[in-house]
Amino acid sequence: MKKLLLLSALLVLSMPAMADKLERYREESRAVVGPFMQQLMAENKKAVSEGGHESAIQVCKDIAPAMAGEISRKQGIKLTRVSNKVRNPLLGTPDGWEQKALKKLETQLAKGAKPETLEFAEIVKEPNGKYLRYMKGIVLQPACVACHGSESDISPAVKTRLSEEYPHDLATGYKPGDLRGGVSIKRRL
Numbered sequence: 001m002k003k004l005l006l007l008s009a010l011l012v013l014s015m016p017a018m019a020d021k022l023e024r025y026r027e028e029s030r031a032v033v034g035p036f037m038q039q040l041m042a043e044n045k046k047a048v049s050e051g052g053h054e055s056a057i058q059v060c061k062d063i064a065p066a067m068a069g070e071i072s073r074k075q076g077i078k079l080t081r082v083s084n085k086v087r088n089p090l091l092g093t094p095d096g097w098e099q100k101a102l103k104k105l106e107t108q109l110a111k112g113a114k115p116e117t118l119e120f121a122e123i124v125k126e127p128n129g130k131y132l133r134y135m136k137g138i139v140l141q142p143a144c145v146a147c148h149g150s151e152s153d154i155s156p157a158v159k160t161r162l163s164e165e166y167p168h169d170l171a172t173g174y175k176p177g178d179l180r181g182g183v184s185i186k187r188r189l
Contacts, residue, residue, distance in 0.1 A: 022123060032079065033079075044056045047059045054158055065091055076188075078184075081184070082135075082181050083180060084099070087162075105118045105137040118139065118182075119136045120135050133185070138179070140175065140177065146158060149172065149173075
């Protein structure tokens with residue numbers, strides 16, 4: 001009984017420290033994801049202004065994964081964009097934790113959370129170690145329907161380009177305000 005009480009007391013005392021650590025990790029993740037998303041949006045806007053919506057497809061296909069890879073190498077993390085309706089199954093299919101996080105973000109959004117506040121983080125133990133897992137929600141913006149909207153939102157030229165670049169595309173049928181997916185970080189602790 002004494003051991004159980006001691007263990008319970010230690011657990012209660014360590015909880016604030018764990019919460020502080022998780023908040024610090026969350027802040028560090030925001031500092032990585034925020035600039036990544038801003039740069040990606042800037043690249044998309046530039047592509048659209050220079051060559052129309054078909055040009056933005058190349059940003060998501062080539063530039064975004066290259067940016068994520070560079071950040072991952074520099075930061076010593078795994079940064080990726082995932083969705084339950086993937087455009088590129090090789091790069092965008094969520095793992096089990098990411099599926100859970102996407103559900104939590106959907107729930108937050110359904111309860112009225114503002115898009116900029118959609119995030120989920122936790123420290124998880126996996127067979128090969130302990131990790132910080134973090135996800136920031138990606139909410140579809142009005143301009144994004146040109147490539148991710150309903151059948152009537154997407155021009156014939158964009159449809160053609162999407163079918164050429166992404167033969168297994170599932171990333172359509174969204175409307176502004178829908179959760180498109182998330183930017184995920186996995187960091188070994």
